[in-house]
Every structure is written in structure tokens, then in C-alpha cells.
Amino acid sequence: MSRPDVPAPVQVRLHGSPDTPVGLSVAQLRGLPAHQVEARFNCLSSGVQQHGFEGPRLWDVLRAAAPEVGLQGRKARLRFLLAVTGADGHCAVVSWAEIDPDFGGQQILLATSMDGVPLDTAGPQLVVPGDYCGARYISGITDVWVGPWPG
Ligand SMILES: Nc1nc2c(c(=O)[nH]1)N[C@H]1C(S)=C(S)[C@@H](COP(=O)(O)O)O[C@H]1N2
Ligand SMILES: [Mo]
Numbered sequence: 001m002s003r004p005d006v007p008a009p010v011q012v013r014l015h016g017s018p019d020t021p022v023g024l025s026v027a028q029l030r031g032l033p034a035h036q037v038e039a040r041f042n043c044l045s046s047g048v049q050q051h052g053f054e055g056p057r058l059w060d061v062l063r064a065a066a067p068e069v070g071l072q073g074r075k076a077r078l079r080f081l082l083a084v085t086g087a088d089g090h091c092a093v094v095s096w097a098e099i100d101p102d103f104g105g106q107q108i109l110l111a112t113s114m115d116g117v118p119l120d121t122a123g124p125q126l127v128v129p130g131d132y133c134g135a136r137y138i139s140g141i142t143d144v145w146v147g148p149w150p151g
Contacts, residue, residue, distance in 0.1 A: 081096060
């Protein structure tokens with residue numbers, strides 16, 4: 001039984017397709033191969049920011065936690081998208097093709113630390129090294145929805 005004085009670890013909910021949600025803590029994300037990125041982005045309100053991030057690729061998280069998603073042919077995979085949401089409701093979409101090695105294969109991470117500070121309590125942060133603007137560097141991620149465009 002969990003003790004009431006020990007807070008449950010912050011978890012990211014991976015859900016959508018398939019519709020069985022998987023909860024992942026930052027500690028569990030650390031069990032996947034980690035990559036380091038020195039990221040520089042331009043924020044419209046606070047100017048150029050630079051941070052060192054470490055964590056697994058979003059692609060590796062999906063392959064490990066939802067291996068049955070998106071394994072159809074290359075053209076079918078192009079329908080999939082990922083909606084990433086932070087605790088404050090800030091949300092952005094990443095297309096499957098951005099992270100699929102058969103297409104863009106970008107090193108988009110779910111960071112488990114920023115500038116050496118662990119994100120276990122805050123929740124992981126999306127790192128999109130190819131982006132000029134910082135708005136997709138979503139912090140305190142609570143949800144990653146994966147699914148195909150229904151159209
Ligand atoms: N959860 C959440 N993440 C967010 C935002 C936000 O409003 N909510 N703003 C984004 C924007 S616009 C930028 S530029 C960067 C800023 O990161 P910094 O505060 O580390 O410079 O965070 C991004 N991540
Ligand atoms: Mo920003």
C-alpha cells in the first residue's frame with residue numbers, strides 16, 4: 001500500500017491508439033537509452049535561451065511503451081500524429097514522420113533532466129532541436145496522445 005506522505009511519482013500518460021493508457025514516470029524514461037542535446041531556441045517574449053537536456057528519444061519511448069502503434073506500411077504511418085500536453089494545458093503536435101527514421105528521424109527527446117537538474121517532480125520536457133522557436137519545448141508533460149488523423 002502507498003503511504004499518504006509519499007507523493008506518487010509524476011507520470012506521463014501515453015494514450016490514444018491503442019486506447020490502453022500507459023503511465024510512465026521520469027525514472028522509467030531513464031531506463032531507455034539517453035541522448036544529450038545542447039539546445040538553443042528563440043522565445044518571442046524572453047529572447048534566445050540555451051539549455052542542456054538529457055533523455056530518451058520520443059521515438060524510443062513509443063517503440064518501448066506502445067510497440068504496436070504505427071507499424072503499418074510507410075504511407076499508413078504518415079497519418080499518425082502525437083499531441084504533447086503540459087500540466088498547464090500548453091499543447092503542441094509532433095507528426096509521426098518527424099521522428100520516424102524512415103522520414104525526418106529527428107532527435108526529439110523527452111528530457112529527464114535540464115541543465116543537470118532532474119525533472120522527476122516537474123515532469124519531462126519535450127526537446128525539439130530543429131525548432132527555431134521555443135514553443136514546442138513543452139515542460140511538465142502530462143500527456144502524449146498518439147493516433148491517426150481521422151480524415
Ligand atoms: N508547459 C509549458 N511549456 C512551455 C511553455 C508553456 O507555456 N507551457 N512555453 C514554451 C515557450 S513559448 C518557450 S519559448 C519555452 C521557454 O523555455 P524557458 O523558460 O526554459 O526559456 O518553453 C516552452 N514550454
Ligand atoms: Mo516562447
